[in-house]
Amino acid sequence: MTTFGKQALAGLRVLLVLTLITGILYPAAVWAVSRIEGLHANAEAVDTTLVGIDREGDQWFHTRPSAVTLPASGGSNKGELNEAYDAVVAQRRAEIAQREGVPEDQVPQDAVTASASGLDPHISDAYALVQVPRVARANGMSEDRVRELVAGNTDGRGAGFLGEPGVNVTALNRALDAAR
Amino acid sequence: MSSTAAGLLQVGFLLVALAVVYRPFGDYMARVYTGTTHSRVERAIYRTARVDPGSEQRWGTYAQAVIGFSFVGVVLLIILQRVQSVLPFDFGRGNVPPGMAFNTAISFVTNTNWQSYVPEAVMGHTVQMAGLTVQNFVSGAVGMAVAVALVRGFTRDQTDRLGNFWVDLVRGTLRILLPVATLFAIVLVATGVVMSLKSGVTVDGHTVATAPVASQEAIKELGTNGGGVLNANSAHPFENPNGWSNLVEIFLILLIPVCLTRTFGTMVGNRKQGHVLLGVMGVLWSAMLAVIWTAEANGLRPLEGKETRFGIPSSALFADTTTATSTGAVNAMHDSFTGLGGGGTLLNMLFGEMTPGGVGTGLYSILVMAIIAMFLAGLMVGRTPEYLGKKLGRREVTAAAVSILAMPTVVLIGAGIAAILPSTQGALNNPGPHGLSEILYAYASASNNNGSAFAGITVTGDWFQASLGVCMALGRFLPIIAVLCLAGSLARQKKVPVTAGTLPTTGPLFATLLTGAIVLVAALTFIPALALGPIAEALL
Numbered sequence: 001m002t003t004f005g006k007q008a009l010a011g012l013r014v015l016l017v018l019t020l021i022t023g024i025l026y027p028a029a030v031w032a033v034s035r036i037e038g039l040h041a042n043a044e045a046v047d048t049t050l051v052g053i054d055r056e057g058d059q060w061f062h063t064r065p066s067a068v069t070l071p072a073s074g075g076s077n078k079g080e081l082n083e084a085y086d087a088v089v090a091q092r093r094a095e096i097a098q099r100e101g102v103p104e105d106q107v108p109q110d111a112v113t114a115s116a117s118g119l120d121p122h123i124s125d126a127y128a129l130v131q132v133p134r135v136a137r138a139n140g141m142s143e144d145r146v147r148e149l150v151a152g153n154t155d156g157r158g159a160g161f162l163g164e165p166g167v168n169v170t171a172l173n174r175a176l177d178a179a180r
Numbered sequence: 181m182s183s184t185a186a187g188l189l190q191v192g193f194l195l196v197a198l199a200v201v202y203r204p205f206g207d208y209m210a211r212v213y214t215g216t217t218h219s220r221v222e223r224a225i226y227r228t229a230r231v232d233p234g235s236e237q238r239w240g241t242y243a244q245a246v247i248g249f250s251f252v253g254v255v256l257l258i259i260l261q262r263v264q265s266v267l268p269f270d271f272g273r274g275n276v277p278p279g280m281a282f283n284t285a286i287s288f289v290t291n292t293n294w295q296s297y298v299p300e301a302v303m304g305h306t307v308q309m310a311g312l313t314v315q316n317f318v319s320g321a322v323g324m325a326v327a328v329a330l331v332r333g334f335t336r337d338q339t340d341r342l343g344n345f346w347v348d349l350v351r352g353t354l355r356i357l358l359p360v361a362t363l364f365a366i367v368l369v370a371t372g373v374v375m376s377l378k379s380g381v382t383v384d385g386h387t388v389a390t391a392p393v394a395s396q397e398a399i400k401e402l403g404t405n406g407g408g409v410l411n412a413n414s415a416h417p418f419e420n421p422n423g424w425s426n427l428v429e430i431f432l433i434l435l436i437p438v439c440l441t442r443t444f445g446t447m448v449g450n451r452k453q454g455h456v457l458l459g460v461m462g463v464l465w466s467a468m469l470a471v472i473w474t475a476e477a478n479g480l481r482p483l484e485g486k487e488t489r490f491g492i493p494s495s496a497l498f499a500d501t502t503t504a505t506s507t508g509a510v511n512a513m514h515d516s517f518t519g520l521g522g523g524g525t526l527l528n529m530l531f532g533e534m535t536p537g538g539v540g541t542g543l544y545s546i547l548v549m550a551i552i553a554m555f556l557a558g559l560m561v562g563r564t565p566e567y568l569g570k571k572l573g574r575r576e577v578t579a580a581a582v583s584i585l586a587m588p589t590v591v592l593i594g595a596g597i598a599a600i601l602p603s604t605q606g607a608l609n610n611p612g613p614h615g616l617s618e619i620l621y622a623y624a625s626a627s628n629n630n631g632s633a634f635a636g637i638t639v640t641g642d643w644f645q646a647s648l649g650v651c652m653a654l655g656r657f658l659p660i661i662a663v664l665c666l667a668g669s670l671a672r673q674k675k676v677p678v679t680a681g682t683l684p685t686t687g688p689l690f691a692t693l694l695t696g697a698i699v700l701v702a703a704l705t706f707i708p709a710l711a712l713g714p715i716a717e718a719l720l
Contacts (some may be wrong), residue, residue, distance in 0.1 A: 003241060008248030013229035013347060015252055015318070020351060022317040023310035024400075026358065030365040030395035034375035039366070043375045045383075045390055050372065050417040053386045064488070071380055071389040072300050075411035075485040075513035077636030079522075079614035081717060112579065113484040116415030116512045119388065122488035155422075155489070161186040161193070163423025164491030170384070 006061050052111030052121030058099075058138040060176070061123070061131050063169045064110050065092060068118035076114040089113065102149040125154065139180055149175050187493025188701060192426065194497075197431055198438050205435070206454075212355045213328045214447065222350055223367030229346070236341035238407070239668025241588025242329055243661050245345035246322060250289050250657070255314060257285035260311040261378035270304035271379040279645035286649045288312050288658035291319035291538060293400070293407030293508055294648060296639045300411055305377060308409060314395050317361070320436075321352035324552060326660050327440065330544045331447050333667030334568040338674050342667055353639055356436070357403060364432055365398035372421040373397055376474035382396035393418050401432035404538040406508030412513040414498065415554045426494055427510060433507050437461075437536035440543045448568055451693075457546055460694050464535040467477075468524050469500040475521035475718075485516030496521070501553030503528035506538030508631025515609065515618065515634035522634065526621050529628045530702045530710075532587055538629065545665050546694075549626055550665075550685070551580040553697040557631020566682060569675040576669055583662035587627050587655055588705040594625040594651045595709065601643060609636025613720070617713035622648060627655035 034043040042048055052063040054072070067076035078085040092112040097104040108126040128150045136143040153172040156165050181189075218226070226233045237245065260267070261276035261284065278285065280297050282441055287294040297303060303312070325348035331569055332342050345505040369375055370650075375478065376390040393409045397419055400406060406413075414420040414429055438458065445454025473496035476482060486495045495512035502509050503525040514525050528535065555577045558565030565572040572580075597620050598604050608615040618637040625632055626648040633639075684690065 004244045004248055007241070007245040008252050010231050010346065011230055011245065011249035012252040013547050014225065014231065014258075014349065015249065015256060015314075017225050018318055018350075019310055019314045021257075022353065023314040025361065027309045027313060027392050028394040029349065029362065030398075031375055031377065031392060033366050033519035034369045034394060040372070040375070042372075043369060043394075044378065045374045045376060045381045045418060046390070048374075048383055050374075050421050051383055053384055055384065068411075070592065071387050073389070073410055074298075074635070075412070075415070075494060077513050077609050077634065078484065079516060079610040079617075080480045080484070080518055080715070080719060081612060081614060082610050084611075092653075093201060105559060109481070110418055110488055113481050113705075115483075116485050116487050116510070117412035117507070119412070119417055120487050124488060151342045152229045157181075157186055158423030158427070158470055159305075160277075161181065161423075161488045162190040162427050162505050163494050164183060165187075166488040 002105070049168055050121060051119040052169045053119070055173055058134055060173050061128060061135060061169050064120050064123055065112070065114045067114040069097035073117045073119055075116045075118065100134055102130055106130060121168050121170045122155065123169055125165070125167060128167040128172070135176070139176065141179070146176070149179060183491055183493060184574045187497070189470070190493065191497060194427065194431060198434055198571060201435065202442055206439040207446050209439060209443040210446040212351050213443070222354065225350055226346065227428045229344045229530070233344060233347045235346055238340050240340050242342050242345050243664040246326065246660060246664070247657060249320065252286045253289040253318065257288060257315060258401065259312050260307050261285070264304055266308055267304060267306040269306045269377065273302055273304050276302055279642055280640065283645040283649045286652050287631065288315035288405070288407060289319055290629050290652045291323055291403070291405055291506065291541070292626060292629040292652045292656070293405045294626055294633070294652065295407055298411045299391070299409060300478070305392055305414050308396060311398060312407060316396065316399040316403050316405045316407070317353050317357050318328040318349065320357055320405065320539045323538055324352045324356070324436070324440070325349050325540065325542040326663055327469050327540035330511060330547055330663050330667045331423050331444055333670035334570060335448055336671040339671050340668065342664070342671060356711065357364055357399065360435070361399040361402050363606065364402065364428065364712060365394045367428055368397055368425055371425040373425055379546065390418060397429070398432065400509060401429045401507065402435065404433060404437065404505045404507040406500050406502060406558070408509065415513070415641050420511055423494065426490060426498065426647060429509070430498055430501050433509070434536065436539040437505055437542040440540065441536070443708040444543055450686070453568065456686050456691050457550070458536070460698070461534065461542070461546065463501065463695060464531065464698065465504050468504060468528050468535070472496045472500050472521045472524040472591050475518045475524065479518040479521065481516070485513030487511065499525050500528065502632060503630060504535045504537070506533040506541060506628055506630045506666040510632050513635060514621070514632060515636045515655050519717030519720070521708065522617060523718060525632070526617065526624055526714060527702065527710070528710045529624045529630050530591070531698055531703070532584065533628045533630065534698065541629065545659070547702070548580045548583045548663060549697055550664070550694055551576060552584060552701070553690070553693045554685070555580070556697060557693055563681065566676055567685060569678070570670045571676055575665055579662045579666035581664070584701060586658035586662070590627040590651050590654045591623045592645055592705070592709065594627065595620050598623065598643070599645065601639060603643060607638040607641060609638070613716040617717065620709055620713050623651055626651040629656050662681060689713045
C-alpha cells in the first residue's frame with residue numbers, strides 16, 4: 001500500500017477513537033454536569049428571558065426590530081450605505097414616533113435598527129422610557145408604577161464593566177402581566 | 181461608568197487574564213509536545229489505531245499523515261451529513277444536500293467553519309456533536325501539530341525526523357484542548373449558556389431553536405474554529421447570554437494563539453524569541469481594535485447588527501479578536517459594520533491570520549513571515565540570512581514564499597472570478613462597493629480559514645459552495661505542505677553559531693522588520709481590491 005493510503009487508514013482509526021471521546025463522551029459529560037442543581041438556573045432555557053420576541057398590542061413593551069423569522073436567528077446584514085434600507089429605517093422611525101406620540105428625533109437608535117441575533121431581549125433605557133406613557137395608558141396603570149417595573153427589569157453590566165446595560169423586555173412584559 | 185471606560189477596563193482585564201496564564205499554560209504546552217511518556221489512554225488509542233508512537237516521521241510522511249487524516253475527516257463528515265435522516269436527534273431536518281455537505285465538511289476539517297447552512301434548519305444534534313464538534317477539536321490539534329513540527333525544525337540538528345504526527349495530534353487533543361474545553365464548557369454553562377438535547381423551547385408561545393450549545397461553544401472558541409451552533413453564532417443569546425460569557429469566549433479565542441509564543445520560546449530555549457513575536461501580534465491586534473472600535477462608534481447606524489447587551493466596545497473587541505485569529509465566530513454582524521470597521525475585520529484576515537492567528541496556524545504563519553523578514557534584511561546587508569541558528573537558503577526561502585503567497589493567490593483568483601460571474605449579482609445583499617466587499621470578504625474568509633462572513637451574501641449556489649470549498653482546502657493545505665517542507669529542510673541543517681554579524685531577532689529592530697513585512701505583504705497584494713471595496717465605502 002502507498003504511504004498515503006497507510007496514513008489515511010491510520011487516520012481513520014484515530015479519528016473514530018477521537019470521535020468517541022470528543023464527539024460523544026465530551027458532550028455527554030458537559031450535558032450531565034449542566035444538570036447539577038445550582039450550577040445553571042436554566043440549561044434547557046424553559047421560559048427563558050434570554051431571548052426577546054415582540055408581543056403585539058399597545059399594552060406591551062416592544063423589542064428591537066428583528067430581521068428573521070422564528071425559529072431561526074440572525075441579522076439584516078445591511079450596510080450603512082444601503083439606500084433601500086435607509087427607507088426601511090426611516091419608516092420604522094416614523095411609525096414608532098407616531099405610536100409613542102413623540103417627535104422623530106426622540107426615537108432612539110436601537111428602536112429602529114435590527115439586532116444581530118434577531119432575538120435581542122434588551123432595549124436601551126431611552127427606548128423603554130419612550131414607551132412608558134403608552135404602556136401605562138393601555139394597562140390603566142400609573143406611569144410611575146410602570147417606570148418602577150422598567151427599573152426592576154434593567155440588567156447592568158457584568159461585574160460593572162462587562163457589556164452594556166439594557167432593559168430586558170421579556171422579563172419586563174412578564175412583570176407587567178403579573179402586575180396588571 | 182461611560183461605555184468607553186467600561187470597554188477599556190474590559191480590554192485591560194482580558195490582557196491581565198492572558199498575562200496570568202501565559203507562562204504556566206505556555207510551558208505546559210511545551211511539555212506536552214516534548215514529553216516522552218504516553219498516558220494509559222494514549223497508549224490504548226495508539227494500540228487501537230495500530231500506530232507506533234515511538235517511530236518518528238520525515239517531513240513527507242508527516243505531511244501525508246496530516247493530509248490523510250484530513251481527507252478521511254472530510255469523507256466521514258460528508259457521510260454523516262448525507263445520512264442524517266437515520267441518525268438520532270435529527271428532528272426531521274433530513275439529509276444535508278450534497279453541495280452543502282461538501283462545503284461544510286471541508287469547512288470544519290480545515291478549521292474554517294464557514295457556514296453556508298442555517299444550523300437550526302439543517303443540522304441535527306448528532307451531526308453537530310459527533311461530526312462538527314469532533315472536527316472542532318482535531319482540526320485545532322492538527323494546526324498545533326504542524327506548528328510544533330516547524331519549531332522542531334529549528335531546535336533539531338542534522339536529522340530528517342520531525343516527530344510523530346499521531347502523537348502530536350492525540351496529545352494536542354487530549355492534553356490541551358479536551359481538558360480546557362471541558363472546564364470552560366462548564367464555566368459557560370454557569371454564565372447561562374444553554375445545553376439542551378431538545379430541538380426547541382417554547383417562549384411566550386413561540387418556538388425558539390435550542391441545541392447542546394455549551395460543549396460546542398467552548399471548543400468553537402478555544403480551537404479558533406468559530407462555527408455557530410445556531411445561526412446568529414455568538415450573537416445568539418443561547419450561545420453568548422451576557423457580558424461575562426462574552427469575555428470568557430474572547431479569552432478562549434486568544435488563549436492558545438497567545439500562549440503558543442511562550443511554548444515556542446521555551447522550546448527554542450530563548451523566551452525572548454517568543455516575546456518578540458507576541459509583541460508584534462499585540463501591536464497589530466491593538467491597532468486594528470482601535471480602528472474598528474473608533475469606526476463603529478462613529479457609524480451612521482451604530483447598533484444595526486449589534487446586540488444591546490454588547491454595544492459597541494464588546495462588539496468591536498470580539499470582531500477584532502475573531503478576525504485576527506482565524507476564528508470567525510461573531511457576536512455582531514460584520515456585514516452591517518461601517519466601511520472602515522468592516523474593512524478592518526477584512527484586513528485582519530488579509531494579514532494572513534498571524535496577529536495572533538489561529539491555534540498553531542498563527543504561530544507557523546508568523547514564523548514563516550519572520551523568515552521572509554530576515555530574507556529581506558539579508559538582501560539589504562548582502563549576507564545569507566539566518567534565523568534561530570539556521571541558514572535561510574534558497575530552499576527555505578522558496579518554501580516560505582510559497583506558504584505566504586498561497587493565500588493571496590487563492591483569494592484574488594476566487595474573488596475575481598466570482599465578481600465577473602453574472603449569477604453573483606443576484607447573490608449580494610448590498611449594492612455598490614459594499615457588494616464587492618461581500619465577495620472579497622467571502623474569499624478572504626475561506627482562504628484564510630477564518631469562517632466569518634459579510635453574511636448577507638447568499639452562498640448556497642453551486643459556484644460558491646464548490647469554489648469556497650476549494651479555497652478553504654488550498655488555503656489550508658498549500659501552506660501546511662510548504663511549512664512542513666521548510667521544517668524538514670531546517671531540521672537537516674547543522675546549527676550555525678551566533679557571531680557578531682548575526683542580526684539579533686529579539687529586539688525592536690527585528691520586531692519592526694517583522695511588523696513591516698506583515699503590513700507590506702498585505703498592502704502590496706490587496707490595496708487595489710480594498711480600494712474598490714471598503715476603502716471606497718469609507719470615503720463615500
